[in-house]
Amino acid sequence: MIRRVLFAAILAGLVAGIVVTGVQQTRITPLILHAESYEAATPPAAGGHSHAHEAAPHSHDAAHHSHDADAWAPADGIERTAFSLLANVLTAIGFGLLLTAGFALYGKPVGATKGVLWGLAGFGAFWLAPALGLPPELPGLQAAELSDRQAWYAGTVIATGGGIAMLAFLRSRAAKGLGALLIFIPHVIGAPHPETLGGNTPPELAAMFVMASLLGAAVLWVVLGGVSGYLYDRLAKTA
Amino acid sequence: MQQTMPTTRADTTADLSSRLAAAAVATLLGAFMLIGVGFAHSDILHNAAHDSRHTFAFPCH
Numbered sequence: 001m002i003r004r005v006l007f008a009a010i011l012a013g014l015v016a017g018i019v020v021t022g023v024q025q026t027r028i029t030p031l032i033l034h035a036e037s038y039e040a041a042t043p044p045a046a047g048g049h050s051h052a053h054e055a056a057p058h059s060h061d062a063a064h065h066s067h068d069a070d071a072w073a074p075a076d077g078i079e080r081t082a083f084s085l086l087a088n089v090l091t092a093i094g095f096g097l098l099l100t101a102g103f104a105l106y107g108k109p110v111g112a113t114k115g116v117l118w119g120l121a122g123f124g125a126f127w128l129a130p131a132l133g134l135p136p137e138l139p140g141l142q143a144a145e146l147s148d149r150q151a152w153y154a155g156t157v158i159a160t161g162g163g164i165a166m167l168a169f170l171r172s173r174a175a176k177g178l179g180a181l182l183i184f185i186p187h188v189i190g191a192p193h194p195e196t197l198g199g200n201t202p203p204e205l206a207a208m209f210v211m212a213s214l215l216g217a218a219v220l221w222v223v224l225g226g227v228s229g230y231l232y233d234r235l236a237k238t239a
Numbered sequence: 240m241q242q243t244m245p246t247t248r249a250d251t252t253a254d255l256s257s258r259l260a261a262a263a264v265a266t267l268l269g270a271f272m273l274i275g276v277g278f279a280h281s282d283i284l285h286n287a288a289h290d291s292r293h294t295f296a297f298p299c300h
Contacts, residue, residue: 005261028294071282080290087291090276097269101262127296136296149298150278216294
């Protein structure tokens with residue numbers, strides 16, 4: 001059982017991570033690099049756009065972005081792409097393990113088609129629901145305190161995932177109602193937002209990035225769900 | 240026909256406990272990997288996984 005859960009997740013994560021790297025390198029990374037050119041070009045204090053709030057405590061300056069200028073970072077080009085591929089594969093395997101853990105709890109055959117549905121639930125919990133409060137960000141945009149955003153993101157993922165599971169698998173009307181309520185609660189609480197908006201990144205670029213991130217996440221989850229569901233059933237015959 | 244329905248209570252319990260154990264191991268391992276790649280505040284992990292964090296819309300810097 002354990003072998004089946006781990007193998008299905010690792011193989012599906014490998015496939016989905018490689019596929020999504022293709023989408024990322026052609027549709028997403030170019031937008032990130034473009035945004036970084038604005039970030040690097042204009043030190044915030046010098047202010048290409050003189051905003052009264054420029055010096056606000058939440059000001060998201062270039063020095064803050066890189067945390068520590070001396071810290072190691074992959075060199076642009078093949079090295080940066082290679083680390084992105086690695087990070088994509090590891091992220092996909094991580095998501096895949098959560099999916100196959102769900103398959104094990106579910107206890108019935110899954111297959112590719114139902115696997116895609118599981119993947120769409122993952123997309124809803126890990127991308128769509130958090131993005132309603134915290135739209136995918138380009139480097140250089142103003143944002144609230146990182147820990148606050150991470151806490152809201154994690155809470156939203158858990159509440160949405162739990163809510164979807166209750167709606168899908170519990171019979172009683174009360175349980176389904178509670179599941180729906182769980183999905184709504186994070187949005188009633190509201191995501192943390194910065195006191196001031198802005199930054200040097202053009203809004204059009206930020207809008208394009210939201211759709212590019214949607215494409216990347218949707219491709220990842222559909223491929224991951226379909227392949228892991230297929231493998232999970234196939235491995236039942238051998239493991 | 241009757242022979243194909245041998246599922247005793249012990250079998251069902253063993254199946255359930257192995258499924259629960261597998262799910263627990265996979266969840267812990269998956270969460271550990273996602274926290275490392277997507278959430279850890281370490282500069283080196285952040286820089287290595289930077290473009291992926293943005294791609295999947297994890298909150299970043």
